[in-house]
Structure formats: C-alpha cells, structure tokens
Amino acid sequence: MHNINNNNQIPQNDTLVPGTSVSSGTNASVGAVMVVGGGIGGIQASLDLVEMGYRVYLVDSGPSIGGVMGQLDKTFPTNDCSMCILSPKLVEVGSSENIELFTLSDVVGVEGEEGDFTVELRVRPRFVDPEKCTGCGICTEQCRVKVKDPYDADLKRTPLIRVPFPQAVPGVAFIDPTRCLYLLKGKCGECKEVCLADAVDFEQKERTDTLRVGSIVMAPGYRPFDARIKAEYGYGVYDNVVTSLEFERILAANGPTGGHVLRRSDGGPVRKLAFIQCVGSRDTSVGNSYCSSVCCMYATKQSLIAREHQRDIEPSIFFIDMRSYGKGFEEYYRKASREQGVRYVRCLASYAKELRPSGNILIGYTDEDGNAVEEEFDLVVLSVGIEPDAAGLAGVLGVALGEHGFVATDEFLTVKTSRPGVYACGVVEGPKDIPDTVVQASASADMASAGLGAARGELIVHVEHPPEREVVGEEPRIGAVICRCGTNIGGVVDVPAVVEYARTLPNVVFADERLYACSQDTQEWIRDIVREHGLNRLMVASCTPRTHQPLFRDTMRSAGLNKYLFEMANIREHCSWVHMNLPDEATGKSKHLVKMAVGKAALLEPLQEGVSPVTPRALVIGGGGAGMTAALRLGDAGFTTYLVEKELELGGNMRHIFRTVEGGDVGAYLEELVGKVSSHGNIELFLDSTVDVVDGYVGKFHTTLSTPGGPVEVDHGVVVVATGGVEYEPKEGEYFFGRDERVITQAELERRIHQDPGSLAGVRDVVMIQCVGSRNDENPYCSKICCTVAVKNALALKRLNPDAGVHICYRDVRTYGFAEDRYLEARERGVGFIRFDEDEPPEVKHSFGDLLLKVADRNVRGEEVSLGCDLVVLSTGVAANPDAAELGPKLKVPLSADGFFLEAHVKLRPVDFATDGVFVAGLAHYPKTIGESLTQACAAAARAESVLCKENVVTEGVVAWVDEEVCSGCRQCVRLCSYEAIDFDEERGVAVVNSALCKGCGACTAACTSGANTLLGFKQDQIYAQIEAACNPL
C-alpha cells in the first residue's frame, strides 16, 4: 500500500528498465532534461521526469522555487492550504539527488537539437554559500537596509540578506545586491560578521554553466497584470485598493498581517470587502482580450477565506460572467453565493474612489433593477489578470509565441511548442489553474522523455541513505516536535505549553517547537537532533499525516532511522482549525493527541518494505481520443499496451466533432490517430470488448476482458481509464425536444453544418439555449465546453449565412482562456447574446406552426424578448459515462457525486487515483476540450510510465503478519481477506500472509480471536496504548 500522497522518490532498491524507444530518439540522446521555471508546473515536471528515469536540471530566475503557488494562501475549490500541499513537493525537489537546482539563474543560450541540446546558463551570485548556510536567519536581523519583499507582494519590507520565505528551497539565505552597502560601497558587512557558519561570501561572481540535455521544458509562469494601468480603480493611489495577489498575502498566516484582514490605510478592521473582476482581462483597451481563467474562482475563494478569518466580513464580487467551469467549481460558487454569504453583483464597477477622511473606497455600479448605486467599502481587491512573461525565454529557446504573447503550442497536444524537443507547461502556455498546470507538467514530462528512451536511467543517481541504525532492544528515545504552522496552530494552541507537557511524557528525551515543521531547514534540524540526542523514535505534532507523513518518513530515513519509527499527531486539521475560538480546550486536546502519539511511538517497530515485480504492460480502457493518445504514448515508450474499446470503432466523441474552436480539423487528426493506433506494433487492440474482472495490484494486474472471441486474460502493470463521457440527453419534451424536429442539439447542428449544410439553407433565425442539463439541481456541475461549442457553431452559421440571425441565451458565457477571442468575434459578427436566470429559463412556444422563443433578458432589467426562430439548438452538457458506476468498483476507484471518476487529489494529483497504478484521462475525469483531453492522456501516460519503467514496485511495510506460535489455525482471516492475501499452510496449520498482495487494511486482525494476526504499524498494543492515553486524564 502507498500513502495517498504523491511519493515521487526513487526507492533505492529499485532498478530502472532502459526504454526501447521507437520514436525519434537517437542513440546519442542525453538522459537529462532541463526544466526552466520552478513554479508548480516546473516542479511537477521535474519530479515526474526523475521518476521516469531522467536527470533534471531545474532552473529558476528567483532565489527559491515555488512560484506563485508558494505565495497563495489556500487553493480553490478544495481550500487546501497552498503551502501545505506544495511544501512536501518543495522538500522532495530539494532532497532529490537527481534534480540539480539552479536558482538566480537564467538561460542565455541554446544550441543543438532534439535529443542533444547544449544550454548556457548564467548563474548570478547569491553571495551566500549554500553549502554552509543553515538558514538560521541571524544575518537577517543584522541587515539595516530594507527593501520591499516580493514574496509578500511588496506589502512588507525585508532586509537585503534573507531566506526568501520559510519553506524556501533551497532554504538558504541570499543577498539582494541592489542596495547592499558592502557590495556597493565596501561598507557594512555586518551580515558576514555575525554569520556563525561563515556562509556570507561577497566574492562570489556571476558564472556561466554549460549543460547538455536531451530536451527542455519551459515553465516560467506569468506575471500579474499591472493594475496601475486601469487607473479608474486608483491602484497605487489609494491605500485601500489592493491586487488579488496582495490580498492573497494578506490572507496568508505567514503574510504581512499574520492573516488578519486589515485596511492598508489605517490597519483598521475590514467589514465590507469588494472584488472587481476582469481587471486587465477581457479588455481590448489594455490589449488583453483573453480571459485569465482563474480570477473568478480565486475571488470566490478569497471571499470565503476572508469570512473564515473574520465572520463579519461581507464580501461582494463585481463581475461580468461568473466563470466557475472546472471540476467542483460550480458547486463551490453555488455554495458561496447561497450559503456562505458571498454577494455577487453582476456589473463591472466603473471606478473605485477614495473617500475622505474615512479612507473608504466608493464603488459605483448598476443593480439588476437599473438603479445607479454608490456603495462604500473598507477594502477593494482588484482581480488582476494573468499576463505572459515569456518573450525573453522564448527568444533564447527559439520557440514561437502566440497572438497574446503566451507560448504557441499544438492545438491537440498543448505542450508541444514550435521547436522540436522544447515543451511548455503551466501558465506560460495560457492562463490556467494549478490542476491544469500539473496535467500539462506531467504531459510535458511525457513528451520531453519520449525521444530519450535509450538514455533512460543513464544519468540517474541512486539515493544513498545512511544505513538504518539498529534500534531493536534499545529503550525508546522519543523526540517530540510541535509545529506552530505559522499561526495556523500557534494562533490557537499554546504551543510552548504543549512542548512543556511533551517533555514530561515517558520516553520523551527531547521536545521543541518549530515555526514550520515541514520546511527544508527543519528536516535538516531533525537530522541534527536525532544525532545529538540519540533519538530512535520521532513524534511530530502538526498537520495531517495524509499529506505530510511521507516527508517526515523520508527525513527519518536520511537520519539513519527506519521510516516507520515515526508517528504524527494532527493538532491542526483536527484541533486548532476546528476549535478556533477555544484556545484552552484546543491546547488541552493537543496535549492529549501528543500523549496518544507518544504512547504509540514508544511501541513502534522498524518495518521492512516489500518489493514486487512489475509487468511492463499497460491496459487502457476506452478508445476515444484520450485512450488512443495514452496508448500511443505508452506504446511509443516501448510498453505493450492493451487498448479496450467497447464499440466497434475507435474515436469516441471525436467522431462527431468536426472542428475545434480554433478551426483545427478534428476529423483529419482522428484519422491519423486511429491509423497510428491500429498499426502500432506495441498496441494490441480489443474492439467491441469490455473489462470483465480486474485482479491484482499495481505492477501486477490480471484482467479478464470479454471480447467477441470470448474471454481474454491479460497481465499488466498499470491501468489508464479513458472511458469518456456522453452527451446529455434532453428529457423528452424539454423545449419540445423530440417533439419538434426544429429543436436539435448542438452536436446535431455541428453535424449538419459540416455534413449537410444544405439543410440549413432556409434557416434564417437560430436560437441557442445554454446549460441544458447542466448547472441545475439535478446536475449541479458546469459542462465547461458547451459555451465555447455554441460560439464555435454560431460563428460557423454566420460564415454560412452572414445575414442569419443567431441568438444565444446564456446564464454566464464561459469562454475561458483564449476562447474569449472567439466570443468577441461572435459578437462582432452580430451574434446576439441574451442572459437569462436559472429560475426564469427561456420558453419555446408554438404559434400557428412557427417556433417562438420568449425569454426575459436580465441585461435589460428582465424585459421579455420575443424571437421567432427556424431552429432551436440546445447546448446539452456532457454527462458522465454510465459505465463508470460499474467500472469504478472493479478498479477500486471512486466516483464523484456527478458520476465522473474522482482523482487522488483535485489540485496536485489530477491524473492519479488513490489506488496505485490506476490513472485517468479525458472526459472520464470531467468535461473538457479535445486538446485538454489529449494532453491529460499524455500526463496519464507519463504517470503510468513511471511505474512501468521500474523492475519492481515497492510495497509498504504496513501489512498483516501472523505470529505462527499463536495462530490457532481457525482460518477466520483467510476467509475474510478481500484480496486473498492469506494462504493457509495446511502442513503447519497456520495462516500465512502474502505481503505483496496484502493491502494493509487490518480487517483480518480484527477477526483473529487468538491475537495472532496483527497489522504492522497498527499493532494491538500500539492501538491499546493510544486508547489508554486517550482515556486517562492528562
């Protein structure tokens, strides 16, 4: 079993299988990839590449990796703490032997071609020796020269010498040379004086490094729009107008106000809070016609978080269209507006003006009834858009930019740039959120490694941990670390008191607190205390083990201890966050949880991980665009792939789509795809077939397919689920659908446009109705693509007949990203847009044989509009494939409430399932465009490849174990195990657990009346110790 957290570390006892690439890779290719930009995109790409067996040079122009995600407080739509989910990845990068980090570095030249590039890097001086610096921060206290802190969005001033932020990687100081007294005038040098590690080095010079890599991934992200340009909102003039990125820092517990939402002008409280949307986006007057895709959601998020911090805050969001189009977004928005006190005002505020003497900000808007309203706010947040910052890097790398200055990429595989061997992921390719960035990151890892198969593993260094120290027989010596988590825990729980208490507990020989237990420097520190105090167990009281246990376990290993000698107490999610107003009780409960964890820790034993061989073959279920792409990627990488399609024909929904919104020829692409798949030497195709029974586990699945020729059994190491989705079928009679042939769906319209334009010749007036079967109580989610599809088809109609009247009745136009350009084009070509309310949908009527549409246009105070029409087109959404309900349990993977497959982690593991070795792509995951589906398929292939490329999977040490001395031979457990992991040894009359099959559920242990069967890591005495500690008073 694996923990749900993404554990990307290459296990030391694992060997890589060299690839047998069939694609363009030459024998001379280099087994290393350069990743430029260390935001979440670059980080994920790096980690994936390492897992796939390539060395990575990760280059960031700043002093630390982390990017914008490192500055965010929480992330939508799960409200996960951004730093909490990011920092394990930061630490992983920092501690990976196979990622070489170049910070304060820029790429200045590239030569060569795909497979073998020579890259020239300019590495700026840090003026601190990273090998010596401990990140202690003493120097920072000495430096008197302060500058604006970019990490805090310039809201706070910070000394020139500093560690960029607590969780920074590398977690060492640097000197901002711009105003350093020593570097400019030869004076001061205080920092050098006080540094005990003698790490400050003023003599460092800029240097140039030359590196050979096989391919390059660009992930340099973006810059936020400069809000000063929209001068009507007074940013930069009025203190109480801030940007969203600044507000993100204001919300952050480690930010300039410690997470308190305060006015900038006077530090006073904020009650009325306003957000103005689309600042610098969807705005041709500033040259940014595209939609920034994330700001509607982050404004909602920031509203919710602000209210979480202070209940009496009343947030208002001034917007044009609410673009909550992604997975879980619409539900998030609904909840925010209906239950969580966020007010949405559909009007773009015209100005923000400061009032005197209050410093309040006045916003003018028009309400739904047409009244001109002026309202005062304490603080106004401008939802600034995303702007590309790619020109320089793109120039050096020689890749083309698109119309808006983002990197131009292939329409179907959105990470492929104009230059072979160079790939792009994240916002540099177009505005997107974190999960979409992560998908592209994995996809670019897939593409970047494609040509390098032959060099796989060549440059990989195996992690050499110090040998595990033998602790059996030793008295437990427990170290207790209590985390403040900034103010997340420290703001509620009396941390020093908990530390004091921990010191009094039996076996605890050391206890102390840390500001961030997960930071890189703390890992260093833990290794130190383990050594200094001769610790043989560790207990960390911090956040949830579900995300952070792997990090600390790795630290245990690097400290020379078995990683299972570690226990966590969750005093954040289960304590400080849920008892925010009860500091005394929360402190008491923390002590209790610490006592329980310490009680268990004392009894922990070292466990051994098992290894199980990998069958280097893949099963892909679903032969639509996503499934075929995944199969091709895996086949190209040299892995035999079984592709199972239940229909007689490959292609899925792509068969019914003719053009992409950008005009790409879907049919031609599909034909090419089908051709390649059908003739691929590594792909075995099963048409008209389905999956019957799935047995086994990661690395070693055994599946029975039902095929026209009877059952076929296949062995494989991974599964990719690409079973797609279906068009929502309008209900009989919904808008006369099925009763009047002039009422059709968008798919049918598209077919007629391309296959039967004659049938549209007499059509003069067309009305489209959006959100049919989406965004209602029955199907609360937004189908994401139908707004763009409607715009696409409306434009096609206008092209066929410029005089045709085309009206689209919508609730919000959700043409996110560059599709906004097509929305603008549609308007300019005279397509009418009429906005209706959910409670007052359009009505289709018959009048003497004519079709009549009546709708209350909310844009003009709900006045009724009457349109005669020849054709009514229903924009029916995408519904989940009903097969999923059956397939999910077979694969032991969950579905969301909407019936789509539910990934392991909505933000950071968008193609993985919690069940190892099973991955998802395409419509099976959520509605998305073709480009997004195919890109996700590449990402799934990359993740699958990281399993297949290894000889073995490492199984967890948490498995059942039968004490043969005690076993009475009752066979209770044998019958009970759902995984058939227990055999009965008839000879000796005892039960024997097969640890490769055992999933570590512990069901058998509860059934064993003789107490012979125990789950390692959750042994009975350990649980009893916890129970006892829980029940006894402190």
Place this chain on the structure above:
Amino acid sequence: MSRKPENNNGKDEVKILAFLCNWCSYAGADLAGVSRLQYPPNVVDIRVMCSGTISPYHVLKAFQMGIDGVLIAGCHIGDCHYIKGNYMTYKRFQVIRDVLEFIGIGEDRLRLEWVSAAEGEKFAEVIREFTGQVEQAGASPLRTRWEENPANRERIRKAFKPLLP
C-alpha cells in the same frame, strides 16, 4: 483536555474517542478542519487504515478505561477502499452494541457513521450531535463509579477481564 466535572450548561464534561478510517473519515475530518468548521473539543481520534480493523476489544477497552462515548467512522458502504472492510465493521458493530448493553452501557454512547472524504460538514455535524447525545447521557457510569471510590477501578478491570483478550 482539562476535566471539569461540570460545564456551563450543568452537563457533564464528556470525553469521546473516535476511530477513523484513513481514506474517508479521517479525510473528512481533515476537510472539516480545512473548512474551519467548528465542533466541540471533546473528541480525540485514532487513525486506522480501515474501519474493519476495529475490533470489539478496542471499544470495550476504551469503556473500561472510562471513556464516555465511542465513535466509529468509515467510508460509505460500497466506497470502502478495501472493498468490504466497512461491511465487516457494520456486522461487528451489532456485536459490540449487544455486549455493551449486556454490561449496562447504553447504545447512546456508541455510534457508527459513514463519512466520506468530501463530507467535512457531515463530520462536524456528527461530532456536534454525538457530543450532545453523550452529554445528555452524562459521564460514563463506570467512570463515575471509580471517581466516587478509586477502589472500584480495580473491580471494573476485573469485571472486564473475561471480555478482553
């Protein structure tokens, strides 16, 4: 947790132990935390991989040690990460309930709930409700008895002996 005999409402300050499965209920509790949903601080929890791992002994042990209420929470039936662990939980739960009744501990002190990873709100609500219910029932009679007379503690231990492994 400080043990005040009485809280403001004149009800007993009770203590509850929750067994949470790693995949759903523990995650649901995490979500409650991430969503900052507030609930009473009377509960401490033990994380187990699957609710199916919880044996009647664990529950009895807790009551023997004077706990006022026990909550077992797992994935919804059908959603078990281990296929049918929670089904076994369900069956065992019936047994535990009967045993408890036999030794005079009412069923209002024991609860089984299915909480998914997405049900932070439900988790908080379950804790709120169950805490109320246990408060209504008051301190565990076992605890009160030994708090009256420490010697009772040994008697209780003996009485439980045949029930525990």
Place this chain on the structure above:
Amino acid sequence: MINAVNSKLDAELEGRTGQKVRACYQCKKCSAGCPVAFAMDLLPHEVMKMISYGQRERLLASSTIWLCASCETCTTRCPNEIDIAGVMDGLRHIAIESGVEPSEREVGMMHRSFLGGIKLLGRTNEPFLIGGYKAMTGNLFDDMGLGAVMFFKRKIKILPRTVKNRRAVRRVFKRTRKMEV
C-alpha cells in the same frame, strides 16, 4: 416586451460612428460610471442592447440620448473600446435627421438657442443664450434670481462681442445644419 428585429440599426450606427457597438458584452461598466444614469430612461448599456435588438423608435424617443452630458466617462472605460458617447451622438443625429422631437424638450431648446446665438453673432453671448432659451421653453422665471446676481457680478454683458465676418459663420451653418435653429 421586445420584439427583436433584424434591423441593421447596429450596422447603420457602426457605419456612422465607426464604433463596434456589437462588441459590447453587457458588463454595465458604462452605466455604472455614468453621472447622469440616475436620470436616464434607458441606461447606456441598455442602449447598446437595444441597438442590437433593432429598437430604433424606442432609442430615438429615449431621454437618454438627450441627457447624455458627453462627459465620455463611459467611453474612456469601456473594456471593448466602444465610444459610447459617440454612439449617443450618432443616435441624436439620427433622431434630428429623422425629425424625431427630442423627448427632453428643454435640452433640445437649449441647443437650439445656443446655436442660434452663434449663427447670429458668431460667438456665444449669455443674455442671448438665456433669453432665447427662456423664450423658447417658456420658463421665464427660472433662474431669475441667479440672473440678477450674474448681472451685478458682470457675468452678463449686455453688449455682445461678435465676429466681424458673420457671413462666414452663417455659411458654415447653412452648409451643415440639419436641425433647424
């Protein structure tokens, strides 16, 4: 109720003003910042929408086109770069050309007397302007107190300064004028 018609009004206005009226996405920013919006019957963003619905009569008869103060606040802030004030001008011009009486009678009269003054004298003279305007509207006693103050403050010059070459100015009017002055 709006009976949407495919009227080409949008194209006509686009031709006349050079403005892509149809680009409007109904953000309402123009209305939100319009200082006169509180007095208008159709808000500026509704004017844009009505144009696309082809509601010619309704637009030409609206108070909005006459109340618009031409402050251009809307124009400078429209994210689709539509010169809304220019569109208002365009609608007003169409109204005048089509002989639709301004729904805001006083505003129309004011323009007439103002331009009448220029046509006569070549320059604007307040007594002429106010006197002419009052004669037209019949609001003889409005502002009279203010008028007296202005007189004593030398704000109102009885003897107008005029352009010498008045014929040249009249020629301009003759060759351009559509609204009768």
Place this chain on the structure above:
Amino acid sequence: MTDLTFSYFPGCSQSGSAEEFGLSTEAVCRALGIELAELPDWNCCGASSAHMTDDLLSIALPGRNLAIAREEGKDMLTVCAMCYSRMKIAQARILGDEAVAREVEEVVGADPRFRGEVRHLLDVLVNDVAFPEIRKWLRLPLAGLRAVPYYGCLLVRPPEVCCCDSVENPTDLDRLLALLGVDVRPWSFKTDCCGGSLSLSRTDIVEKMVNKLLTRAEEAGANCVVTACPMCAANLEMRQKPGKLTFKVLHKLPVLYFTELLGLAMGLSGVEEWMKSHIIDPMPLMRETKLLSH
C-alpha cells in the same frame, strides 16, 4: 527656453461670464513672457451643442478657427477646456481623414489643415515654462488655501486629446497648486462630470451632480475648488446655491481659476478685481487666510 508665442483663442466665456479667467490668463502670461496674439476674428467653437446635434458642424465651427490659425502660423493656445477639446478633436479629425478635411474646407471656404499644436495653458505652464521658472516669480505663498483641483471632463477626455499626465488621475494642476503653497487636498473626484452641458436645461439633474461633487470636496477638507475650465467654474458656482431648496446642504465653496491663484502668488496687480466677478464671493476666504486684505 522654448518659443512661447501663440495664437490666442480666448473663447466666448473669457470675454463674458468668465471674464476673470481671461484677465488673469492675460496677466499671468504677460508676466511669464508667454506672448499671446489674439486669433483674428475667431468664432465660437460650437461647444457641446454643435457636436451633440450635428457632426459636421462640430468640426466646421472650430475648423474656421483652425483655418485662421493656419494663416497666423503659430501654435494655438486656449484656456477654456471646452474650446481646447473641440479644437483638438476637430484638428485630429481634419488631419486624420482627408475626406473630412475636404468637406470642412468646402464648408468653411478656407484650408483648415492647421498643423501647429493646439495647447492648453495648464500644459504649457507645467511642461514648457516648467516649475523652476515659475518658482522664480512667486512672491506670496498661498498658505491657508486648502484646495481640491477640479479638472472636469474636457481637459482629460477623450484620452486622445488629454492635455494632462493621466486621464483618470491627473496631477498637473495639483502639482502647480502645491508649488504655489496651496494645501492640495487628495480627493478622487477631479475628473467627475459636473453636468455643465445640462446646466440650463436640466437644472434639477445638474444640482444633484454639483452638490455631490462639493460634498466630496468638503469631506476632503477643502475651502475652495480650483478649475481650469470656465464651463465647470460657471456650473459649480451657479448650481451650488440652488434656486429652489432641493438640498439640505447649502455649499458656499469659492471656485477659483488656477490663473487667478497664480496671479495672486506672483503678486500681480488686478487680483482683487478678478475676485469680484465670482458668484460665490471668494473674498471672505481671502481675508480669513490673509492673502488679500480688503
């Protein structure tokens, strides 16, 4: 220093309702060495009425002035924001589109293609004369005046003819006033429309607009408003004491031209005469602040 000779377009108001603006402009320019030669036989620019009712007229009326200016061969200077705006727009249309130019030429009977620059005095002071030069001439620091600068619409909009440093948040006038020792109050309503073009016809609406502006000015701590536009000044003065008691707040906030304050600070003669022409008498304020004694 740059050439500071201009064809001066005074505009109708400067010889009528805004006589004090005209007088102070001439006095200040004379003192600073800006040579103004009045444009011969100029005519009214047509103001808002022309462009609101007739596109061609709105270009042709300024067009005639531009044609005259072309003959004169000097850059054109004006102080009225309305005249400035109409002239600039007409010039842009004429030079930008030959068809328009020809049409205007036809109407006016002269070549309107004036290729000199149309300038507003504020712009010339801030950018050509520049503050160091002005500072040399200052004699009396205007302490005690707490002013909000009011640019109105026409100095800044449309952006193509904006003569200030910013359309939404101009500071030229702020900085000039600060140079004179005026306490310039930060306020956000510098460029909000006062409704001047409706002043006569829809007094009711305009009273609301003016009243709102002045309330904001008072909140900002101002004891006077300073403008660079005779239309704004007239409207702000006339409508702040409403004929009918429609508003509870009766403002009495002097409205001054920036040229008047410049003249005062430079110690020019005639200042008291200018001040007499205001509907809202600024003299109590002048006395209170001891800037003028009578």
